Amino acid sequence: MERSEQVRLLHNMMRVRRMEELCAELYTQEKIRGFLHLYSGEEAVVTGVMSLLKPRDNVMATYRDHAHALLKGVSARVILAEMYGKAEGCCQGRGGSMHLISEKDRFYGGNAIVAAGIPQAVGLALASKRLHEDRHTVCFFGEGAMAEGVFHEAMNMASLWKIPILFCCENNFYAMGTALDRSQAQTNLLKKAEAHNVETASADGMSVLDVLEKTNQALNFVKDKGQPFFLECKTYRFRSHSMFDPDLYRKKVEINKWKERDPIESFKKYLMDEHLIIQSDVLHLEKKVEDEMQDAMEFAERGTLAPVEELEKNLYENDL
Amino acid sequence: MERSEQVRLLHNMMRVRRMEELCAELYTQEKIRGFLHLYSGEEAVVTGVMSLLKPRDNVMATYRDHAHALLKGVSARVILAEMYGKAEGCCQGRGGSMHLISEKDRFYGGNAIVAAGIPQAVGLALASKRLHEDRHTVCFFGEGAMAEGVFHEAMNMASLWKIPILFCCENNFYAMGTALDRSQAQTNLLKKAEAHNVETASADGMSVLDVLEKTNQALNFVKDKGQPFFLECKTYRFRSHSMFDPDLYRKKVEINKWKERDPIESFKKYLMDEHLIIQSDVLHLEKKVEDEMQDAMEFAERGTLAPVEELEKNLYENDL
Amino acid sequence: MKMTYREALKEGLKTALENDPRVFLIGEDIGAYGGTYAVTKDFLKIYGPEKIMDAPLSEAGFTGIALGAAIGGLRPVVEIMTVNFSLLALDQIINSAAIYRHMSAGQISVPLIIRMTTGGGRQLAAQHSNSFEGWLAHIPGIKILTPGTVEDARSSLHFALKENDPVLIFEHALLLNRSEEVGEKPLLLNPFKALVRKSGDALTVITYGGMLPKCLEAAGESEKVEVIDLRSLRPLDDETIFNSIKKTHRALIVDEGWRSGSLSAEMSARIMENSFYDLDAPVERLCRKEIPVPYARHLEEAAIPGVEDIKNKIQEMLS
Amino acid sequence: MKMTYREALKEGLKTALENDPRVFLIGEDIGAYGGTYAVTKDFLKIYGPEKIMDAPLSEAGFTGIALGAAIGGLRPVVEIMTVNFSLLALDQIINSAAIYRHMSAGQISVPLIIRMTTGGGRQLAAQHSNSFEGWLAHIPGIKILTPGTVEDARSSLHFALKENDPVLIFEHALLLNRSEEVGEKPLLLNPFKALVRKSGDALTVITYGGMLPKCLEAAGESEKVEVIDLRSLRPLDDETIFNSIKKTHRALIVDEGWRSGSLSAEMSARIMENSFYDLDAPVERLCRKEIPVPYARHLEEAAIPGVEDIKNKIQEMLS
Numbered sequence A, B: 001m002e003r004s005e006q007v008r009l010l011h012n013m014m015r016v017r018r019m020e021e022l023c024a025e026l027y028t029q030e031k032i033r034g035f036l037h038l039y040s041g042e043e044a045v046v047t048g049v050m051s052l053l054k055p056r057d058n059v060m061a062t063y064r065d066h067a068h069a070l071l072k073g074v075s076a077r078v079i080l081a082e083m084y085g086k087a088e089g090c091c092q093g094r095g096g097s098m099h100l101i102s103e104k105d106r107f108y109g110g111n112a113i114v115a116a117g118i119p120q121a122v123g124l125a126l127a128s129k130r131l132h133e134d135r136h137t138v139c140f141f142g143e144g145a146m147a148e149g150v151f152h153e154a155m156n157m158a159s160l161w162k163i164p165i166l167f168c169c170e171n172n173f174y175a176m177g178t179a180l181d182r183s184q185a186q187t188n189l190l191k192k193a194e195a196h197n198v199e200t201a202s203a204d205g206m207s208v209l210d211v212l213e214k215t216n217q218a219l220n221f222v223k224d225k226g227q228p229f230f231l232e233c234k235t236y237r238f239r240s241h242s243m244f245d246p247d248l249y250r251k252k253v254e255i256n257k258w259k260e261r262d263p264i265e266s267f268k269k270y271l272m273d274e275h276l277i278i279q280s281d282v283l284h285l286e287k288k289v290e291d292e293m294q295d296a297m298e299f300a301e302r303g304t305l306a307p308v309e310e311l312e313k314n315l316y317e318n319d320l
Numbered sequence C, D: 001m002k003m004t005y006r007e008a009l010k011e012g013l014k015t016a017l018e019n020d021p022r023v024f025l026i027g028e029d030i031g032a033y034g035g036t037y038a039v040t041k042d043f044l045k046i047y048g049p050e051k052i053m054d055a056p057l058s059e060a061g062f063t064g065i066a067l068g069a070a071i072g073g074l075r076p077v078v079e080i081m082t083v084n085f086s087l088l089a090l091d092q093i094i095n096s097a098a099i100y101r102h103m104s105a106g107q108i109s110v111p112l113i114i115r116m117t118t119g120g121g122r123q124l125a126a127q128h129s130n131s132f133e134g135w136l137a138h139i140p141g142i143k144i145l146t147p148g149t150v151e152d153a154r155s156s157l158h159f160a161l162k163e164n165d166p167v168l169i170f171e172h173a174l175l176l177n178r179s180e181e182v183g184e185k186p187l188l189l190n191p192f193k194a195l196v197r198k199s200g201d202a203l204t205v206i207t208y209g210g211m212l213p214k215c216l217e218a219a220g221e222s223e224k225v226e227v228i229d230l231r232s233l234r235p236l237d238d239e240t241i242f243n244s245i246k247k248t249h250r251a252l253i254v255d256e257g258w259r260s261g262s263l264s265a266e267m268s269a270r271i272m273e274n275s276f277y278d279l280d281a282p283v284e285r286l287c288r289k290e291i292p293v294p295y296a297r298h299l300e301e302a303a304i305p306g307v308e309d310i311k312n313k314i315q316e317m318l319s
């Protein structure tokens, strides 16, 4: 891999992290409201996967969606403006944190009903296949979503009908406060995909390079065979489930153990060890990230409120 | 196995078959209306499983439920009366063919929403476990039901919470007109149970002795380990899905191939070959079955109509 | 020429499949089986498995897939076999399909069509006999068509395909075998307008779907009774109703659904809000008894309004 | 003493768990997490995993399991985290729980209790802010409680457990932190009776749940405004309403749900049917705007009736 590409991976992970930490601050300042689910700790997953996607590809994510929106090409400006509830946000303030949608970036959300996006992503992939469009479709979800029946329904049909889609499970071992082994009898998640004859692999979700490599193989499979693929990425969220969550259910030692494997720090160290970057490169990236996020925040601050008169607009294409 | 027990198996299969064939006649005479799903061809499954159950055990079935009701102890009289829509039926004519329910026989139906009964049966088993009642719970469903999400949800929880229940899949290879391999990507059904860490076995659903043996092992496992078990019985329905169905989707040769393995004829032959019964025994059984069904039919014919004034009764325990 | 409601649905589906390459059908047993109510008989042979997708028993899943395909540029037409099974797919319909356009500030269009068989009257008992169309009309973001005539059954899909939003079409099982005299070509009457099916001057009977023929039969030749067919339950065309009541000063709503909190309630409330001073008497409602529908024929008949019940009610209101 | 709505719910649950060995709670994150809204905080430690069952993300599945357990002799209390997720479980509730007693001619009892958090007002946007309680009141076979006061929150479970039929309890998220002066012991007021929360002589305001405090605030000290709290949406206690209207001759229904085909429509229709000649003016309704609730605060506030909206409407109707 090119050095520039590796630096880009680091940069993107840093962007994701910084945006999330900024959101946390803005939430305590009550600039952002509602539910807020942060992605800190899981950056390697989204970064590794997205680095292989093009603007023309389809992505479906969950309520924990800031990172996915950002790396799919939605600017930090419109993301933050959305969370501020401003008219300049990608959904003009109607969606908020859990519902980032940007059709022009083929980023389809942002769905706050766990697992509901999974069949919908299969449908997007079906449309691309039928319309002979050259695009990938990637669907992200947590391991918790795999307990929902509709996960299985969607996997079965994707497999049965040979629909080219990459299912990317962000296995962070918790669904809110419920640990995987307290909610699923079979903790080997690959078995659930195999139950529908879907090809699988598991990646180290704390290593951006491993995620990237496994994603590459997976996408090639999807493209060559025209069939779905299930990729599990084992990762961990460093923060609580949402800003509402007192995080009573995880042991400090467990959290710390995972934090030692911080995907950004470890990748940074790797790049330095390999002499691909030096400290000043890191500082440079940090500055760039900071500038981007400050600019985004100012943009959101400056934003306007969507007029209340338009509240009932867009319920239908032709307003009644 | 005792001879008398073997004869009882034959007798029960014959009862099931005769009742179904009688229903078909009564349907063409418009004595029975609505949807009517017959079980002819699958007798070995219900007979093998039920022969090991006691009145105190719980059974949940589907809309294809006459056989299950009969062998769980509901009399042919009240079953037929129910299908006639008479007040003497087990549901006083409110349920009909698809909704036979007899609480005193711990036969919980009779559910015409495919797969809806599966979690409910898990709940029945949970109650028995918590209340320290000494009973088995058996849940019957078709292979088509395994595509419904709630099947997976229920399997996962039964396994996770170690709920003692026997899942009995009547795999007749079709869900209405849709063949298994046209609706499920993974046709090895055991894999779907394994996806939830549930113990499994597969039985020859055309052989009552094989079903009985596998059921015996399964029930012992359930009882000893206090865990669920998934038993697949491969079988075939000799008739169309329901009396509405023109059966356009199955080849004659396929149907005939399975009919050659008629569970009643083959078991009869086996008993004769082993000199356990002779032709006159069969005639005697036929007579007994015929008498039972004629009596039931006459009972249903004589039955009365539930008074219309009571139409709104029983919506709540204390009518409003 | 004569055409049945079933043939009309068939024609609508064929026209859609033949005129728009983006259209495909998806649902349980629409292909090899030929459709539970034989509406799509032979379609699989004619159009092939890409256009006629036999789905597994996965109502939420295939509705969700169709939803995604609609966003992705196709024009899926879902068949949910019986209205009761739609409960399994309501999350996809209400929590997703109905909100995407508004929540995304107009970015996302969901041209998703869902057809389902509705209604009682065939002794199918409590789990196959509901009339949920009026209840679902509560949900903003979807449109609801309830063709009550062969002509409307013929064109509902045509109009649904013109929408870029989710449209649910409820086809009443008891109408399938009804036949009507129709022209060579469909008339294509805008389905979002209510129609006065029979005029009269002393009582407005408001109805739709499976109850329409019953109301027309009950009204008979009476010059007093006006019968209005709503045709669309969302949006509701109240203008036509209010205008009629200006003339008749009395209204009866006949709705196959349960009474409480139903479409009949909405209609009644709107009439009060808009036509209070036109009314000579309170608006009345005739609905299904508030119980699960029983199997036995005499009980089912007692539970669902029949022609006699409607006649009696009309008589009562006119005297 | 002072007690919050949350504490009242907690007390109700604890009392149930301690007094009836058949009672257990099941739902997502009620245990280790402590309940999304902290209602069941510490319960897992106190009562153990058999009584406090943390369920996987499987709303249909665990509702179905609870249903079966209820038939089998236990007294499950399901928690569905947010009303929107109940759509995933509606098949179990409507196609099974609501019909079993009637369809089995009284053989099967389903003493299933389902609690859920309802309502908007917390900027949670379109998929977490609905008010489906009025819509679900359409379904016969279930009962629906909507405690709008701390006292009612305290006793709703007590009464639900006395029923041998499915009871849905809707707890409004915005009420959780409200506190009221209450006595040592719960008053245990029959929840199926509506209550006049404030009397007045010129306008009856009918409401329930999260809108109750708003209506009371809007009514203020006015001697003209009577405020009635429905408390139960199924059954509906219309007698109390009709009696009030005999006095006031005017009525306004304030309902957080969408307007069309809602509980507000039902209430309005019933008033017309029963009190038509008592009315001096048409019954009016104040409801949520018919759109998915937007995230931005100013838009959400514009979508859901607030105290000012209610005040204005009252003023308008009184002048």
Ligand SMILES: Cc1ncc(C[n+]2csc(CCOP(=O)(O)OP(=O)(O)O)c2C)c(N)n1
Pocket (backbone or CB within 6 Å): A064, A112, A113, A114, A141, A142, A143, A144, A145, A146, A170, A172, A174, A175, A176, A241, D028, D057, D059, D081, D085, D088
């Ligand atoms: C259908 C549904 N049920 C429950 C919830 C509440 N909820 C939101 S996130 C969540 C946990 C999801 O866990 P997982 O899928 O592992 O994703 P993660 O949050 O770990 O990324 C739950 C229970 C929901 N949003 N939707």
Ligand SMILES: Cc1ncc(C[n+]2csc(CCOP(=O)(O)OP(=O)(O)O)c2C)c(N)n1
Pocket (backbone or CB within 6 Å): B064, B112, B113, B114, B115, B141, B142, B143, B144, B145, B146, B170, B172, B174, B175, B176, B241, C028, C057, C059, C081, C085, C088
């Ligand atoms: C939720 C639901 N969807 C669809 C149907 C219509 N339907 C009734 S039986 C059936 C096929 C079920 O097949 P299977 O589970 O294999 O059972 P079998 O009839 O073969 O015994 C279908 C699609 C239904 N009753 N419920």
Ligand SMILES: [Mg+2]
Pocket (backbone or CB within 6 Å): A142, A143, A144, A170, A171, A172, A173, A174, A175, A176
């Ligand atoms: Mg997780």
Ligand SMILES: [Mg+2]
Pocket (backbone or CB within 6 Å): B142, B143, B144, B170, B171, B172, B173, B174, B175, B176
């Ligand atoms: Mg089958």
